[in-house]
Amino acid sequence: MRDAMVLKAQRFVNSVYGSRIGTTVPESGEADWATLYALTRALQYELGITALSDNFGPTTLNTLTAKYPQLDADTVPSPDFCRILQAGLYCKGYDGGDLDGSYGARVQTAVTRLKTDMGVEQALPGAGLTPKVVKALLTMDSYVPGASGTGQVRAVQQWLNGRYLDRQDFYVIACDGLVTRDTVKALLFGVQYELGMADGTANGNFGPGTQSGLKSHPVTKGDKGVFVQLFSAGMVVNRRPAALTDTFDSSLAAAVRAFQTFAALPATGEGDFATFASLLASFGDQSRPAGACDTIAKITPSRAASLKAAGITYIGRYLTNPSATSLPEKAIQPGELATIAQQGLRCFPIYQTVNNDASDFDYVAGRTAGYAAVNAARDHGFRRGSRIFFAVDFDAIDTEITARVLPHFKGIKEAMADSGHPYRIGVYGSRNVCAQVGAAGYSTASFVAGMSSGFDGNAGHPLPQDWAYDQFVIRTLGSGDGQLEIDADIASGRDTGQGSFDRPRPAVPDVALDERQVPALRADLSRYMQSIGRPDTGGIGSDARLYSNAQAVAAIQDQDGLITELSKTYTMRKALIQTAVYWAMRDYGLAAQSADQQVADHHLTGSGSVRDSHTGIGEISASDAIQAWNHCIGWGFTTGERRDPAKDADLWTVWQQLNKDNAFSVRTAALIHLWGTRGRPGGRLPPGDRVTTPRSMRLDLVEFEITELLRRYRAWDPDVESQTHQSLAVYQIFEKYNSILRNA
Template sequence: MRNAMVLRAQRFVNSVYGSRIGTTVEETGEADWATMYALTRALQYELGITALSDNFGPTTLSTLTAKYPVLDADTVPSPDFCRVIQSGLYCKGYDGGDLDGTYGARTRAAVTRLKADMGVEQALPGDGLTPKVFKALLTMDSYVLGGSGTRQVREVQRWLNGRYFGRQDFFAVACDGRVSRDTARALVFGVQYELGMADGTANGNFGPGTQSALKSHPVRQGDTGVYVRLFSAGMVVNRRPVALTDSFDSYLAAAVRAFQSFVALPATGDGDFATFASLLASYGDQSRQGRACDTIAKVTPERAATLKAAGITYVGRYLTNPSATSLPEKAVQPGELTTIARQGLRCFPIYQTVNNDASDFDYVAGRTAGYAAVNAALDHGFRKGTRIFFAVDFDAIDAEITANVLPHFKGIKEAMADSGHPYEIGVYGSRNVCARTGAAGFSTASFVAGMSPGFDGNAGRPLPGDWAYDQFVIRTLGSGDGQLEVDVDAASGRDTGQGAFDRPRPAVPDVAFDARQVPALRADLSRYMRSIGRPDLGGIGSDARLYTNAQAVGTIQDQDGLITELSHTYSMRKALIQTAVYWALRDYSLADQARDQQVADHHLTGSGSVKDSPTGIGEISATDAIQAWNHCIGWGYTTGDHRDPGKDADLWSVWQRLNKDNAFSVRTAALIHLWGVRGRPGGQLPPGDRVTTPRSMRLDLAEFEITELLRRYRAWDPDVGAQTHQSLAVYQIFEKYNSIARHA
């Protein structure tokens, strides 16, 4: 909300300091970080610091402490210095005076009120502004109860500030009643200080030294004192229905039992180390046993025996492997699920390709992931009703969850619906990712990545209510042939994986398409294309597309015999050819038709300005076709005469065949894919895109290899990245129906 005094503060910092500090702020009348940064720089300027920074760091703090250990009516050095203080107070929501440069009654009252709101009024009595309070002033932290905050949490925050503010490395936390990373870290600082850690040693991290010392301080019903207060603060921070207290009474014991049951600890009601640890860090007590694990190692009979001996019941295994060369056992291996079932273990499947950056997530990628996971789960023999956990393997902040992760899971959910809801959807990720995905209705259980307490999505966040597995430590189990490394997971019982499996679907050659499946194929493709903004006959003007979904599918079906033959000849999945042709047909527009006419005019009358262009049902240029044929003739994949793409006669001859002969276009599409696995360039991609050369053509190409072949097929397209991204789901849809046919 626009505030007249905040606006005056912004105008003040711009007019007095703008040229001095090298920045100005937008004069909106609304407090923001930009204004706080500018005020920080103004303070640094007044202190004589030459290397100005947005950060109120150690140099600013030490310089301010040395020069002005207390700022008040007697020590404020200048009116403008005082106006920096007054501006900070107004941006914080306090009446700092009239920006008159005088540390008067209103300013003194505001500073006194600020310290009381922070909880430091007893530690720092009076109306003077000390350096660490000044640092707190120039942040966007609030010290009054916020709309989504609770009084119980605010009481914890004020108590932490009041008790530990004088310690060297402890800085004020917000007192808005909302649990944050800073609140969680401040609580650990408090534990460390009470354990006797010195300034410079205490760091707010729940590390081995802190854990070892805390084991000597369990609390239980009847106890009193600061450790009970710290324990109850941990309960409050974890959103348990208790109040901050230094007396461990029966009410707190009952709440502790409920918490212990929730996090799968023995429900004793005591504040033992394991319970205390679960309150302080997302990984909790890493020495505890877990009933579940996940691993990138194949579960052999010997390893299964190791897992059983370690008390493991549930084993997480991956549906696919994003790499063809590294981690060879990451995906479920042939015969492995049978071993798991025979040994009395149960398996829960995980789907992960790369998924370690926000850019890997969006609605289209979610649709692709949903289709791909269903296909892979069916291939391995996971029965219907199994829950697949889709991985979000990075520390997604709130904005990324909103913009990337939730649309991604919306795509997964819609792909699962298109597939007839064969599997449940789970989510793997930080506590916040899991909680928000579940709250949005896109998942039914969470697999929590709890081993990273510093994740923004874990720190200060409670364990999601729908958690099924909670990953907390890496261990190497067993020895000899039975040795394997696992991530150990707590299990709530909400998900129990599967203990029996259908016969797996091996990587056998494709067969002729079952015509009875065509209506379902058309429907799936149509729904997907509409969902990404490509309905039948979409586009405006010259971008208007000419082939409907039904026409594209019909054209591909007309060539099914040839596509099946090419698949057998080259050990190539039919879906690679089908996807290339389908996408080309659905993308063909009036502009493409006009360009084709220009090519014909060039060669027939000399009037056209275009010598070559992508054409025919595969949208292949004569130049690319000639190079693909030459390449494949040279490698013995096919026979024919070498042609020269530099000769008009050869270009025109091949272009006409592509334009008019659908079978020639389909055959050429297959040869382009063969060219792709042997180094056909793939066009220009944005920096940072992951490109890996595929292996030779085979029926079990990894997902990244399929992606790369589709990208190389469209190397001529200026939007190759976006086109490939969208076409991957088309591949998975075709693969779904090809799988039905070959395993009928």
């Protein structure tokens, strides 16, 4: 909301300091970081600091402390210096006077109120400003209750400020009742200070020294003092029904017992180390026993014995491995689930490709992930009703969760619905990610990345209510053949994995399409294409598309005998050919039709300037076709006449075959994929092509290789990345029906 005094502050800093500090701010009347950064630079200028910065760092603080350890009516050095302070008060919502450069009664009242709101009025009595308070003044932190803040949290924040502000590395934290990373870090500083750590040693991290010291300070019913205050503060910041107190009474004991039950700790009602640790860090007590784990190691009988000896029942294993070369045991291996079942253990499946950056997530990727996970889970033999945990393996902030992660899980949920809800959906990620995905209705249980205590999505966020597994430490178990490394997890019992499995579906060749499956295939494709804005009809002008979903499926069905033959001949999944043809047909529009006409005009009448275009049901250029055929002839994949793409006659001959002969186009599409496994030598590659030594064609290509082949097929397309991204779900839909038939 536009504020007249904030506007006045912005005009002040622009007019007086704009040329001096090298920046001006928008005069919006709304407090923002740009304004506070400018005020920080203005303060640095007044302090004589020459290397100006947006950061109110050690140099600024030390210089201010040395020159003006207390700023008040008697010590403020100049009117403009005072106006900087007044402008800061305006941005915080306090009455800074008339921006007159006078540290008068209104300013003094505002400063007193500010310090009261911060909780430091007793530690810093009077109407003066100390350097740390000035530093806090020039931030966006709020010291009044936030809309969704609580009084209990605000009381903790004020208490921490008032008790520890005089310590070297402790700075004023917000007092808005909202738990943040700063709140948790301040609480940890408090623990360290009370344990006797010196300034410079205390760092706000829950490290070995802090853990060791805390083990000597359990609290229980009847205890009083500062450690009870710290413990109760931990309960408050974890959103438990408690209040800051210095007395461990029966109500606190009851709240503790409820928390312990929720967090799968022994329900003693006492503030022991394990409970204190769970309140202070997302990983908690890393020495506690684990009932579950996740691992990239294959579970063999000897490794299963090591797991059982460690008390582990539930094992998280990966459905797929995005890499063909690294972490060879990451994905579930042949016979592994049978071993798990025989040893009396249970497995919960995890789906993760890359998923470690916001750019890996969106609605389309979610649809693809949902289809791919279902296909892989069925291949391994997971029975209907199992829960698949989809990974968000990075520290997603709120804007990324809203813009990327939630649409991604919407896509997963819709893909699961399209598949008939064979599996339940779980989410792996930070506490914040898990809570938000669950609240949106996209998951039914959480696998929390609690070991990553440095994640903003963990610090200041409570354990989600629907947590099933909580990852808290890396351990090496067993020895010799039984040795393996695991991520140890606490299990809540909300998910129990699976202890018996259907027969795995082997990687056998594809078979002919069953006509009875075609209506369902057509419906799945139609729903997906509509969900990404490609309905059966649509587009205007040159963007109009000429082939419907039904026509594209019919063309593929008509060529199914040939596609099946090519699949067997080249040890190639039918879905690679089907996807290339389907996507090409659905992408073919008036602009492509016009280009085809220009090619015909060039070769027939000499009136056109276009020698070649991507044509036919596979949208393949004659040049690409010639190069693919030439190379495949040379490699012994096929026979035929070598042609020269530089010759118009050869281009025209091949172009007509592509344009008029669907079978030739389909055969050429397969050869282009084979050419792609060799890196398309001599041909055009997509920008940023990532695989330099692809494996040869095979039935068990990993997802990354499939992606690369589809990218290379469309190397001619300026939108190759987005087109490939969208076509991956089409591949998984075709693979769904192919896999059903070949394993019938």
